[in-house]
Each structure stands twice: as C-alpha cells, then as structure tokens.
Amino acid sequence: MSTSPVRRIAHLDMDAFFASVELLRYPQLKGLPVVIGGGRRQEDDALRQTYGQDLSQIPVAAFPLLKDYVGRGVITTATYAARQFGVGSAMGLMKAAKLCPQAILLPVDFEEIRRYSKQFKAIASDIVPQMEDRGVDEIYLDFTDVPGGQREGGRVLARLIQKAVLDATGLTCSVGVAPNKLVAKMASEFNKPNGISIVHQGDVPAMVWPLPCRKINGIGPKASEKLTGLGIHTIGELAASDPQWLIAHFGKAYGAWMYEAAHGRDDRPVVTESEPVSMSRETTFDRDLHAVHDRAELGAVFTRLCEQVAADLQRKGYVGRTIGVKLRYDDFKIATRDTSLAQPTADAARIRQAAGQSLKRAPLDKRLRLLGVRVGALSKLGESSDKNTAPAQSTPSQAATFLEAKTGWLF
C-alpha cells in the first residue's frame, strides 16, 4: 500500500470583489460605505458621461446615494465600511437604505467584473495549475504537488499568489490552506480581508468546532434552523452527535455527510475542468405582471429571454434538449415546468416554442414577479451524444386549460 502525501488545498476568495473593482476606478471612494447592486440607472451613465475618462475626478458628492434608490434589487457586494452598518450581500436595497442611507450606490459592471475575474484566475493558475473555478470571485488550488507548496503549511505559496494577484490587478484576496476543500473554504474567512489562514487536521477542534454549523459550506438556512431546533448550534456539537441520530433526522446521505463535515473530513478532489449542465436567463419585473392583463409585455419579455439564452448557447457552442420555464409568483413561490425535445437545439424560435409548451402547464392565475427560461441536458455542438430517445409531447394541465383561451398569445 502506498501512502499518499498529506493534501494541501487552498481556497482563494477575492475581498469584496465587486466593490473593490469599482474602487479601482473611483479611488476617491476608498474607506467610504459603498454598495454594489440594483439595475443600471440613468444617473450612473450620466455621471460617467459628464466626466469622460477622468473618473477619479468625480467629486464624492456627485455619486448617487442608497437612500435615493427606488425599486427592486439586492446588494451584490458591500465595502467593509458599509458592512459596519449591518448591510451585506443578498440584502434588499430598500432594507439596506434604512440601515445605511448615506452609502454610495453603484451598479454592477459585469464586463469589468469578468475581466478582473479572468485576470486573477490566470495569475493563480499560472502558479498552481490545479485550479478549480468556483464562480466569479473564488477558486480552489491544489498545493499538494507544487514545489514548495507544503512550506509553512502552504503559507509561503499563498503569500506569493496574493502578491502576484495584487501586483497585476490592485486587488486583495484572502486564502485558507487546509487538508481539504471543506476546511480550506472555512479557513479563507478566518483572516479577511487580505489574510492567510493555515489549518491542519489537528487544528479542527480548536479552530472549527466553536463555529456555528451554518459556516459549513453545504449547511444552509434550512438545515441550520433544523439543527438549532434539535439543540445543535456549533460544529463541535454536530461532531459530538450520534451519526445514526443525524441520519434519522436528515436522511442517509445528508446526515452522514454532515457528520463527516463536522469532523473536517472531505476527500473531494480539486476539479480543473467541467462542462455546463444548463444555461438560463431570468428577469424580475419592475412590478408584478399578470398573464392575462399584461400579456403583451409578458409575451415580449418571454421571447427576449428565449433569444438571450439561445444567443448564450450559440456563443459558447452548446445545444440542449430540455427547455424549461421558471415562474416566481407575487407570494415568492416558484413553479418550474420543462419539456424535452427529440433533438437538442440552440435555436431561439424552437426554444420559444418548447418554452411555450412548458409555460402552458404552469398555473397562470397569480401575478408573476419573475419569468425565466432554461435550457438543460446540454451537449457540445457537433458532439451529439446520440441519445435518440425522446417521446414527451406535453399536454396542458387541467388547471391551466381554462386560461388558455385568454393567454394563447403566450404560446
């Protein structure tokens, strides 16, 4: 039996990424409460037009404030100065405005974000080729086989990467290094911002067990609330509980996983390549729409979403067989319906047709807050996976049928 070396896995997390990218453009806002979120607004465009190239000359007083915002939307990122006031990611902008009205509000500039995202990943993977992409501002790196990757538990390499990223982008990041992804992910939060945290397996009781269960990546609001109800608050309490008891409450797979996670055990590899499973576009309306009353508007949005997702597929070279719709009602409940096609497609009209079939089967009597279109069961264009199975012509549900006469335009 060969003994495998101890793994050293790093999790790198960009600090307040969206906000930090904006601060590069507007250094005059450094240290101030700034919030990124909401849609594109005319004020933002107007401001940039007025000052042209010299964005750093815009006086602080000229920036739009959170308190003047009207409409829907959430915070994508808040600067650390803004977080002092209790605002943070995923919080509704209207609620945030009450906590920190004087915060400056900037829209998300996706193009710029993608540019910096590619840049920091290129730099990191140049140093550590085993990189797993975990979204726009996070990566895992496998230090195990990198020369010097074990020195000081990974601290030397982590420092090197931090410096390379900062030199190239002007942005800081935090890094956690641990025996596995699960613990590395938690560790990257220990020293934010611009920090490094090294955790060995033996450190788990002291460094991880005092934390609330919610800090485990994979235990969300539902599971942590249920755990609280069962008297389990910390990861240490979770680790000390009976695994059979956990399985009884959370099911075989999830219960057993929770127990392992609480002990800091995780053997998932760092995955350097993956194929997308689905692509989607969705939009939340400025006001809730009704299938009958707002049919023209809804129909136009529906077609546009299909065109956008078709364009995404074509640009990336994918086709898909499962066409789905997603509806969020005014009560925030979600319904999804999907339709499988005989042949995969990336064609807007075919997607629109199949999405219409799907939409027919969803309840349309309540007001809609959101509409989405998704294409799944993807394959790369030209590499048809030869799954020549495909029946599935849908029939409208009883509930939807009576509305059909009035909403036929949608399909």
Add this chain to the structure above:
DNA sequence: TCTGGGGTCCTAGGACCC
C-alpha cells in the same frame, strides 16, 4: 417598499422496459 441572476445537485414518483 423586503427578498437578483446564474448555477449545481439531490430526491421522489411515475412511465416504461426487461
């Protein structure tokens, strides 16, 4: 005046086939 947009994975029931 709460609560975006883009994803992944899991579960569970029914259809259908062997």
Add this chain to the structure above:
DNA sequence: TCTGGGGTCCTAGGACCC
C-alpha cells in the same frame, strides 16, 4: 393468475452556493 424485481428517463420541487 399473481407476484417481483431492477434500471433508466422524465418531470417537479427544493436546498444550497456565488
């Protein structure tokens, strides 16, 4: 006539993550 399975695909919902 009745009794069993297993395997795969499809659909819907839900938890979770960034």
